[in-house]
Amino acid sequence: MLDVTLVVLCAGNSARFEKMCKKQWLRVGNEPLWLNVTKRLSSYSKFSKTIVVSHKDELNYMKNFSDCYTFVEGGDTRQNSIKNALKKVDTKYVMISDVARACINKEIVLNLLENKDKASCIVPVLDVSDTVIFEENTINRDKVKLIQTPQLSNTQVLNKALDTPRDFTDESSAIKAISETIFYIKGSLESKKITFGDEIEQIPCLKKPSNNFFTGTGFDIHAFEENKEMFLGGIKLPYEYGFKAHSDGDVLIHSVIDALLGAIGGGDIGEFFPDTDEKYKNIDSKILLENIVNFIYNVGYEIVNIDLTIIAQKPKINPFKIEIKSSMAKLLKLEKQFINVKATTAEKLGFIGRAEGVAVQSIATLKYYDWTQK
Ligand SMILES: Nc1ccn([C@@H]2O[C@H](COP(=O)(O)OP(=O)(O)OP(=O)(O)O)[C@@H](O)[C@H]2O)c(=O)n1
C-alpha cells in the first residue's frame, strides 16, 4: 500500500460548461463521470485511500454510488475543496486530480509516483507550440508551460502552502509561493480539462450515455384542514379546506417529487425537505419541485414523461385538470403532452370516500442527458 492518498475533485458548479448537466454528472455508459474517472485513477496504483470531494448538494446522492471511497463535502472554491479533503489525509503524500480531466493515462500517474521524492510537488505540464502573447506582447513560448493534474504533493507542505488567504488555481502555485520545490513531468493532451461545453468532443476516453429509461413512483396523502387554502399541482383551488401539512400541503407536487426521486434512486421528499425543518413551514411546494427538477438535471437526467392520478371524493378535480396540467408542465420544464393528469373518486369508500382527504399517485420516466447530441 502506497503512503499516498488519491483525491478526486468533483465539487464544482460547471458554470462555464453551460449544459443542462454538471460536468461531474455526465454519463459514460451507466456511470457518472466522477465515478468513471475515480475508478480509473484508483485502479492505477495501491493508494492508501481514495477521497471523492462532492458538491454539498450532491454529497448524499453521490454516496449512493459506491462504498469504496471516502466522500468529503467540497468548498466554495477548488482550493477550499482541497483543504476539506486534506482533513481526511493521513499519508505523507497526496495526489489530487480534477474530475474534469477525465482521461488521465496510467503512465502519468506512475511517473508522478516514481518521482514523488524529487520535490514538494510533482506536476505534469505541456509545452506550448503556439505563439504566446502576454498583455499584447509576444513572449518566449519556450518558457511557457501549461499545468495539468494530477499533482502529487507532500501533504505537510501542501497544508502549509494552503494556510493562506490567497486563492491559488492549483497546488503547485501555492507550494511555489512558499518557496518550496516543484518537479515537472511530461503531461498529455489526453489530460485536457473539460471546462466549456463544446470541449466534450475533444475528450477521447468517454463513451456515450446508456439509452436506459428509469421509472419511479410517488404516492402521497394529505387530510383536509380548516382555515387553510388548498393548493394542488401548484394551483389554488376554491375549496373550503386546505391540506394539513408542514408545507402548503400540495399533495400532487409531493407525489411527483417522490416519483422523480424514485427514478434517480435519490430517496424521498422527506430526505430533501424534512418536515421538522422550520424553513419548510408553510413553504410553497412549487419551490420544492423547482429545486428537485434542477437537481435532477444537474445530476445528469432528463424527464421523459409523468402520469399521475388524483384520488378525491371532493373537491371536483375535472374543472381544474387543464390548469393543473399546464402548471405542472411549466414546473417540470416539460411540453404539456408529456404530463398526464387523471382523477377518480373513491366511490365513497374509506377516508377519501368520506371526503376527509386526498391521495395522489404518480409515475415518472427519466433518461440520461445525452451529451453526445448537439
Ligand atoms: N469548489 C470547487 C470548484 C471546483 N472543483 C473541482 O475542481 C476541478 C477544476 O475546476 P473547474 O474545471 O473550474 O470546475 P468547475 O468549478 O465546476 O467549473 P466552473 O469554474 O466553470 O464553475 C473540477 O473537477 C471541479 O469539480 C471542486 O472540487 N470544488
Ligand SMILES: C[C@](O)(CO)[C@H](O)COP(=O)(O)O
Ligand atoms: C488545477 C488546474 O487543472 C491546473 O491547470 C486548473 O488550474 C483548474 O482551473 P479551474 O478554473 O479550477 O478549472
